[in-house]
């Protein structure tokens with residue numbers, strides 16, 4: 001079944017010039033981009049995005065990082081795109097990520113790990129709605 005996911009090229013990925021590299025991997029995988037924009041999140045917007053992690057010890061740090069510079073946020077559509085995108089990304093901790101994954105190749109540490117991808121259909125629905133309204137999603 002076709003599904004949608006929210007992908008973010010995080011501030012470290014944008015700063016390192018990895019927008020094209022990441023998009024290339026998505027397009028090669030057959031993911032279709034149905035919405036995309038640059039955003040420089042405020043601290044408050046980053047806190048809202050990562051609200052599920054409010055109680056985690058790294059919440060303060062990750063929301064500082066996510067509001068430290070521009071990101072590219074996009075909606076990808078394909079069969080099973082949520083899990084397929086997580087496979088392309090690799091594990092949260094790049095040291096545990098499989099060979100050839102985006103995080104294994106480009107992440108600097110567990111926090112500055114280049115990309116975000118929704119982890120379930122429920123999360124995807126929340127995260128897509130956080131950045132895009134219905135008019136901003138193209139119909140394929």
Ligand code: GDP
Nearest residue numbers: 058061062091092110111112113115116117119
């Ligand atoms: P993801 O779904 O693979 O992005 O991982 P999580 O949802 O568990 O964590 C969200 C984001 O918080 C990660 O992508 C990292 O940027 C950051 N993060 C996760 N774990 C840690 C940690 O132990 N320390 C720090 N500083 N950041 C973390």
